[in-house]
Amino acid sequence: MITKNLEVPKRALAIGAHPDDIEFGAGATLAKWSDHGCEVSMLICTDGSKGTWNSDIDKGELITKRKSEQISAAVELKATGKVAFLGEVDGELEISENLRKRLTLFIRNLRPNVVLTHDPWKRYRLHPDHRNVGYLVLDAIVAARDPLFFPEQNVAPHRPDELLLFEAELEDHFEQCDGYENSKLNALLCHQSQLESTMGIGSASIDADTAAFKKHELSKLDRSYAGEEFSVAEAYKRISEL
Numbered sequence: 361m362i363t364k365n366l367e368v369p370k371r372a373l374a375i376g377a378h379p380d381d382i383e384f385g386a387g388a389t390l391a392k393w394s395d396h397g398c399e400v401s402m403l404i405c406t407d408g409s410k411g412t413w414n415s416d417i418d419k420g421e422l423i424t425k426r427k428s429e430q431i432s433a434a435v436e437l438k439a440t441g442k443v444a445f446l447g448e449v450d451g452e453l454e455i456s457e458n459l460r461k462r463l464t465l466f467i468r469n470l471r472p473n474v475v476l477t478h479d480p481w482k483r484y485r486l487h488p489d490h491r492n493v494g495y496l497v498l499d500a501i502v503a504a505r506d507p508l509f510f511p512e513q514n515v516a517p518h519r520p521d522e523l524l525l526f527e528a529e530l531e532d533h534f535e536q537c538d539g540y541e542n543s544k545l546n547a548l549l550c551h552q553s554q555l556e557s558t559m560g561i562g563s564a565s566i567d568a569d570t571a572a573f574k575k576h577e578l579s580k581l582d583r584s585y586a587g588e589e590f591s592v593a594e595a596y597k598r599i600s601e602l
C-alpha cells in the first residue's frame with residue numbers, strides 16, 4: 361500500500377553514515393517538517409575522513425570541515441534539534457554491540473516520533489557504511505523500546521512511531537515536498553568539500569556543473585511515476601510496526 365505525508369512529527373531523528381547522506385535522502389522532507397514545527401535532529405555516524413579524492417589532504421582538517429558543513433546544512437534545513445557526530449572512522453564502521461548501545465542511548469534520550477535512515481536492504485549498494493548504519497539503526501530501535509536492553513543506561517525506553525528508510529529498495533511512502541526543493545539543494549551545497557567527489561562540481565566550470573547537479577537532484581525529486589501528486593517528493597520504505 362502506498363501512503364503519503366505523515367502527520368508532521370513532534371520530533372524527528374535522521375541518522376546518516378556520512379555528512380551529506382541525510383540531505384541526499386531526506387533533505388526536503390526535513391525542511392518541510394522543520395517549517396511546520398518539528399524538532400529535527402541529525403546523527404552522523406562516521407567522521408567523513410575518506411570523503412575526498414585528494415590523498416594529500418590533512419585528515420583532521422577534513423573531519424573538522426565536514427562537521428561544520430553538516431552544521432551549516434542543518435541550519436539551511438532550519439533544523440532546531442541536535443546535530444551530533446559519533447565519530448566512527450569513515451568506511452570502517454562495523455555493526456557492534458558498542459555502537460548499538462550508543463545509538464540506543466541516543467534514541468532513548470531524544471525520543472523521536474520518526475526515525476529516518478539508510479535502507480540496509482538496498483540492492484547493489486557498494487558503500488559498507490550505508491548498509492551497516494541501516495542495520496544498526498534497526499537493531500537500536502529494537503533495543504531502545506525494550507527495557508531489558510542496556511538497563512544500565514538508566515533512561516526510559518522509547519518506541520518511535522515510524523521508521524522511514526531513504527534510498528529505499530521498495531518505495532511505499534512519499535512525502536510531498538513542493539516548495540522545499542531549494543532548501544534541499546542549498547543544504548547539499550553546504551557540503552563544499554564534497555563538490556568534486558560526490559556532486560561532480562568543478563571538473564569543467566563551477567557554474568555549469570552546479571546547474572547540472574541541481575537539475576539532476578530536482579529530477580530525482582520527480583516521483584510522478586507513483587502518481588501526479590508526487591512530482592516533487594521524497595520516497596521511502598515505511599515501517600510502522602516498531
Ligand SMILES: [Zn+2]
Nearest residue numbers: 377378381490
Ligand atoms: Zn554516505
